[in-house]
Amino acid sequence: MKRDIRSELSGIIPTELIGLVPRSFDVIGSKGRAVAVIEVPTELEQYGASIGEALMCVQRNVMSVLSKGTERMGGFRVREMTLLAGDPNTEVLHKESGCVFKVDPAKAYFSPRESTEREKITSQVTTGERVLVMFSGIGPFAICIAKRQRTASCVAVEFNPEGHRYCVENIRLNKVGDQVTAILGDVREVCPALGERFDRVLMPLPKGAYEYLDVAIPMVKPGGILHFYHWAPRDDPFTEGERILTEAVEKLGGKAEVSDRVRVSQYSPSAWKIRIDARII
Numbered sequence: 515m516k517r518d519i520r521s522e523l524s525g526i527i528p529t530e531l532i533g534l535v536p537r538s539f540d541v542i543g544s545k546g547r548a549v550a551v552i553e554v555p556t557e558l559e560q561y562g563a564s565i566g567e568a569l570m571c572v573q574r575n576v577m578s579v580l581s582k583g584t585e586r587m588g589g590f591r592v593r594e595m596t597l598l599a600g601d602p603n604t605e606v607l608h609k610e611s612g613c614v615f616k617v618d619p620a621k622a623y624f625s626p627r628e629s630t631e632r633e634k635i636t637s638q639v640t641t642g643e644r645v646l647v648m649f650s651g652i653g654p655f656a657i658c659i660a661k662r663q664r665t666a667s668c669v670a671v672e673f674n675p676e677g678h679r680y681c682v683e684n685i686r687l688n689k690v691g692d693q694v695t696a697i698l699g700d701v702r703e704v705c706p707a708l709g710e711r712f713d714r715v716l717m718p719l720p721k722g723a724y725e726y727l728d729v730a731i732p733m734v735k736p737g738g739i740l741h742f743y744h745w746a747p748r749d750d751p752f753t754e755g756e757r758i759l760t761e762a763v764e765k766l767g768g769k770a771e772v773s774d775r776v777r778v779s780q781y782s783p784s785a786w787k788i789r790i791d792a793r794i795i
């Protein structure tokens with residue numbers, strides 16, 4: 515029977531606070547060696563080390579436990595993490611959909627929860643497509659696409675040097691060096707200098723992608739697809755994003771034909787991460 519983190523902590527954390535111990539956490543890594551990332555409520559901060567130890571007891575492959583210290587901060591979208599317990603080396607190998615990703619979650623963004631979203635995008639890519647992945651992080655979108663669609667090729671642009679370094683390493687580990695090119699730099703400078711347009715452009719930066727629509731739209735070939743991510747209110751998730759997207763396209767003299775509207779994941783009780791797909795004419 516699977517042991518429960520709360521029962522591991524009974525006698526350590528007072529009964530009136532035990533209900534605050536989170537039962538869910540992200541596990542990044544493999545069966546042999548993984549890192550867990552957990553959000554410790556303020557009321558339990560003094561018990562951080564015990565929570566870390568308890569988590570390692572209930573999930574035996576977890577060698578290090580990181581606490582989500584803050585909201586994802588700054589441009590790199592990396593959380594300020596604290597090591598609660600275990601090995602200070604938090605670099606791991608994570609397997610997903612036939613790909614392997616090396617990452618240190620304390621240094622670069624990676625979310626195992628987004629594997630279904632990566633599958634959904636990957637399954638849309640057809641023979642011979644050229645794909646631009648803006649905000650590419652450690653490379654999961656570009657690498658999943660390249661592995662599944664061997665005739666497709668991708669350019670992946672990321673400005674966090676650690677994220678870019680892992681992307682280069684992951685391209686090598688997944689043997690897709692002939693299909694994926696990783697570029698270190700700000701999309702605002704890198705993309706216009708690429709000198710080509712793409713069949714498909716991804717903008718996986720929900721908090722702020724809209725500020726880069728003026729860069730992304732001219733990168734799409736006429737008739738190509740733009741995948742635009744956005745944080746949206748739960749009650750009306752698509753109106754604002756669709757307006758921002760269509761206005762940005764029209765401002766540049768084009769037309770956006772929205773082909774799909776997707777609720778990707780819930781960010782908070784009131785906010786969703788959404789995706790709007792549009793054909794740019």
Ligand SMILES: C[S@@+](CC[C@H](N)C(=O)[O-])C[C@H]1O[C@@H](n2cnc3c(N)ncnc32)[C@H](O)[C@@H]1O
Pocket residue numbers: 589590591623624625628648649650651652653654655671672673674677699700701702718719720
């Ligand atoms: C939400 S993460 C997504 C990473 C990756 N696509 C994934 O799915 O794992 C957004 C990434 O965009 C990068 N980023 C933010 N602004 C950028 C910019 N102006 N140019 C290049 N990269 C940027 C951040 O460093 C971060 O790695």
